[in-house]
Amino acid sequence: MFTPIAEFIAKHYNLKAQEIKKLEGYGSENYKIESDDGTFILKLYEASCEQNLYELLNAENQIQLKLQAQSKGVFPVPQKNSNGEYLTYSETKNQYYRLLTYVDGDLFIDVEHTPELFYSFGKYVAEMDSHLLDFRHISIEARKNPWDLQYWNLNEKYAEHITNPTDRKLVEYFFLQNRERVEPKMNDLRKSAIHGDVNDWNVTVKDDGISGIFDFGDISYTPLINELAIVLTYAVMGKENPTEWVLPLLRGYHEVLPLEEDEIEVLFYLIATRLCISVCNAERAKTKGLFTEYIRVGEKVAWKLLKKWILINPLLFENEMRKQLGFELKVSIATELDLAKRHKHTCKALSLQFREPIKMTSAAFQYMFDASGRTYLDCYNNIPQVGHCHPRVVKAGQKAMAKLNTNTRYLNEVYNEYAENLLSKFAENLTKVFFVNSGSAASDLAIRLAMTHTKKQGIVVMEHGYHGNTRLGIDISHYKYNRKGGSGKHKAIIEAEIPNEYRSEVKNTGIKYAQKLIDKVDSNDLPIAAFIAEPIVGCGGQVPLASDYLKKVYPFIRGQGGVCISDEVQTGFGRLGKYFWGFEMHEVVPDIVVVGKPIGNGHPMAAVVTTDEIAESFETGMEFFSSFGGNPVSCAIGQSVLDVLEEEKLPENAQVVGEYLLGLFEDLVEKYEVCGDARGEGLFLGLELVTDRESKEPNTELASLIQNKLKENGIMVGTDGPFVNVIKVKPPICFTKENADQLAGGIEEILYAETRMK
Numbered sequence: 001m002f003t004p005i006a007e008f009i010a011k012h013y014n015l016k017a018q019e020i021k022k023l024e025g026y027g028s029e030n031y032k033i034e035s036d037d038g039t040f041i042l043k044l045y046e047a048s049c050e051q052n053l054y055e056l057l058n059a060e061n062q063i064q065l066k067l068q069a070q071s072k073g074v075f076p077v078p079q080k081n082s083n084g085e086y087l088t089y090s091e092t093k094n095q096y097y098r099l100l101t102y103v104d105g106d107l108f109i110d111v112e113h114t115p116e117l118f119y120s121f122g123k124y125v126a127e128m129d130s131h132l133l134d135f136r137h138i139s140i141e142a143r144k145n146p147w148d149l150q151y152w153n154l155n156e157k158y159a160e161h162i163t164n165p166t167d168r169k170l171v172e173y174f175f176l177q178n179r180e181r182v183e184p185k186m187n188d189l190r191k192s193a194i195h196g197d198v199n200d201w202n203v204t205v206k207d208d209g210i211s212g213i214f215d216f217g218d219i220s221y222t223p224l225i226n227e228l229a230i231v232l233t234y235a236v237m238g239k240e241n242p243t244e245w246v247l248p249l250l251r252g253y254h255e256v257l258p259l260e261e262d263e264i265e266v267l268f269y270l271i272a273t274r275l276c277i278s279v280c281n282a283e284r285a286k287t288k289g290l291f292t293e294y295i296r297v298g299e300k301v302a303w304k305l306l307k308k309w310i311l312i313n314p315l316l317f318e319n320e321m322r323k324q325l326g327f328e329l330k331v332s333i334a335t336e337l338d339l340a341k342r343h344k345h346t347c348k349a350l351s352l353q354f355r356e357p358i359k360m361t362s363a364a365f366q367y368m369f370d371a372s373g374r375t376y377l378d379c380y381n382n383i384p385q386v387g388h389c390h391p392r393v394v395k396a397g398q399k400a401m402a403k404l405n406t407n408t409r410y411l412n413e414v415y416n417e418y419a420e421n422l423l424s425k426f427a428e429n430l431t432k433v434f435f436v437n438s439g440s441a442a443s444d445l446a447i448r449l450a451m452t453h454t455k456k457q458g459i460v461v462m463e464h465g466y467h468g469n470t471r472l473g474i475d476i477s478h479y480k481y482n483r484k485g486g487s488g489k490h491k492a493i494i495e496a497e498i499p500n501e502y503r504s505e506v507k508n509t510g511i512k513y514a515q516k517l518i519d520k521v522d523s524n525d526l527p528i529a530a531f532i533a534e535p536i537v538g539c540g541g542q543v544p545l546a547s548d549y550l551k552k553v554y555p556f557i558r559g560q561g562g563v564c565i566s567d568e569v570q571t572g573f574g575r576l577g578k579y580f581w582g583f584e585m586h587e588v589v590p591d592i593v594v595v596g597k598p599i600g601n602g603h604p605m606a607a608v609v610t611t612d613e614i615a616e617s618f619e620t621g622m623e624f625f626s627s628f629g630g631n632p633v634s635c636a637i638g639q640s641v642l643d644v645l646e647e648e649k650l651p652e653n654a655q656v657v658g659e660y661l662l663g664l665f666e667d668l669v670e671k672y673e674v675c676g677d678a679r680g681e682g683l684f685l686g687l688e689l690v691t692d693r694e695s696k697e698p699n700t701e702l703a704s705l706i707q708n709k710l711k712e713n714g715i716m717v718g719t720d721g722p723f724v725n726v727i728k729v730k731p732p733i734c735f736t737k738e739n740a741d742q743l744a745g746g747i748e749e750i751l752y753a754e755t756r757m758k
């Protein structure tokens with residue numbers, strides 16, 4: 001028995017306590033008091049703990065009295081002390097006390113959840129909220145509570161304390177989405193006083209229905225929809241399919257207090273934001289030594305839901321809500337009209353992926369969301385190397401763009417810093433960088449550098465290689481000039497046969513093919529300026545150049561007075577796992593390196609890296625200028641990509657997950673006759689399909705079928721190779737083992753069905 005408490009309530013409330021129990025509390029100390037006159041809760045607050053506490057407690061009392069008078073629901077009712085006041089102040093202790101009736105029933109967290117209970121929950125909260133619509137209190141309106149969704153940004157600083165960067169990026173992503181998608185609408189949403197913390201510890205259940213709501217310590221004046229967002233966040237935590245559980249609760253709420261369309265539009269992100277606030281608060285508690293078991297449990301389930309939430313197409317969520325409430329759906333699937341419009345304004349040479357094109361609306365890391373509500377696992381886009389819309393990259397760009405965006409004719413620090421950091425990723429002799437805006441511009445410049453340096457014109461290119469869309473780019477891309485619409489080989493080009501281990505008939509493919517090339521060059525009197533190749537030929541069907549090939553070719557080319565160029569547009573920036581650049585895999589160092597795509601995670605930038613000597617040869621008196629290349633915005637973005645790669649250890653991830661996925665592909669090769677070869681490095685992989693193992697006849701039809709069927713199942717892969725029979729896998733390198741399982745499982749399902757049918 002807590003004697004001082006018993007004495008206190010006897011003195012101030014004239015109550016004789018039979019039993020007193022201390023309860024878990026947040027913001028106040030709480031005692032449950034059993035007495036002859038019923039059960040009560042005594043709440044005790046440190047007067048110094050919050051500014052305006054007196055006013056806030058008054059407001060809380062007023063709200064509860066209003067609910068007692070007007071609502072059908074059960075809520076704690078403030079009790080007057082012997083002076084006729086609802087608030088008791090102890091001067092000696094500098095504490096406030098309130099006595100409230102006890103709300104009886106089982107806690108929502110402890111009971112079995114059913115859709116009917118969720119429906120009743122929605123109605124109960126709406127009924128409560130309908131009485132709060134006209135409640136005003138200056139102290140509530142002035143309150144800046146970090147739990148109030150409109151003040152979400154007070155939590156942003158705690159996100160930085162999240163030690164695991166893979167977790168942290170989710171919070172940063174949703175905070176960013178909130179800033180972009182919710183914040184601009186905030187002022188137009190209807191505001192009201194709300195409970196502000198209807199979680200499953202504050203709600204009671206009796207006879208399969210909600211029987212009461214308590215703990216009004218977070219009342220706030222905020223957009224009304226925040227109430228529902230908070231209710232839903234807690235109600236669906238721990239649920240296998242959260243969206244399903246949102247629906248009955250939402251319907252119940254809407255039937256009593258109809259929601260507006262603009263409220264439905266922001267609900268998805270508000271729930272995400274509340275989850276982020278919850279995990280940030282756990283971080284705050286850790287830094288202040290206030291981390292309790294209660295917070296730890298809450299944090300764990302919040303993370304679990306956040307990791308589910310990132311997979312949900314926000315449009316699908318919104319449309320499910322709209323359907324439930326009878327609002328018009330926001331459906332905009334790819335239509336004939338979209339296609340017609342595109343073709344009206346655009347040359348058909350710009351192709352579309354998949355038989356039925358996808359209309360994309362948004363993306364998050366390795367997931368993309370389309371206009372029909374589907375989520376895709378992106379196994380194919382290697383430009384967003386660190387993940388689609390990575391918040392650190394987006395913010396770096398936004399910040400830099402707001403500050404200064406100009407060309408390289410002025411000195412600026414971001415340029416110098418980024419150039420230095422990028423170059424630090426290369427071998428010591430690669431010391432100079434030129435920034436441009438695309439891989440094409442970079443490979444074009446690389447060839448110019450080579451020609452200027454060597455004063456020669458001949459270029460050796462790899463079969464099936466692709467290097468760019470400029471005139472020169474096409475001339476050095478066998479993949480283009482030698483295929484449909486191409487005008488054939490330029491006279492200054494010598495083609496190197498691709499040293500493809502899988503398709504080669506000879507042993508020691510690398511050495512043999514290198515020799516073949518050497519013989520070819522020797523028998524040709526074209527003076528060689530450069531040899532250009534990708535370390536793993538992407539358009540050739542993810543074909544790694546056979547080992548020792550480059551080791552033999554590079555010295556030969558140099559011996560001829562030429563230079564060696566490695567096109568790392570596809571393979572660079574850690575995609576290959578243990579090799580930050582693809583040439584490292586071949587144990588060679590090029591004279592010129594072309595980098596692009598992942599360098600800016602989608603921001604249009606690229607670079608050429610070379611030696612002092614080659615750069616010096618380019619100082620001919622003619623200025624080199626790129627309007628956009630190396631501007632401070634691009635440099636800031638490029639730097640953020642390097643930072644994220646390091647922070648999130650993404651190359652290491654590419655290695656681990658890549659090896660795992662290659663293993664799964666190798667299993668498919670073992671199991672299925674039509675899987676001819678699995679190859680690649682890190683997260684740059686290919687699965688080659690054939691009609692049978694013996695003949696290795698390319699199975700273009702099956703590759704296309706797999707690609708399109710996977711798409712129907714929400715998985716995107718590419719196809720390529722001279723016979724378009726190779727499944728190409730090159731996802732954002734935050735790809736996980738679960739993603740790998742989903743992909744390999746998806747392919748196997750199709751293979752199983754196909755091979756059984758035959």
Ligand code: PMP
Nearest residue numbers: 438439440466467468569570596
């Ligand atoms: N080189 C390689 C190996 C590429 O894959 C590409 C683009 N697919 C390029 C160069 C050209 O880059 P961009 O499209 O940025 O001009």
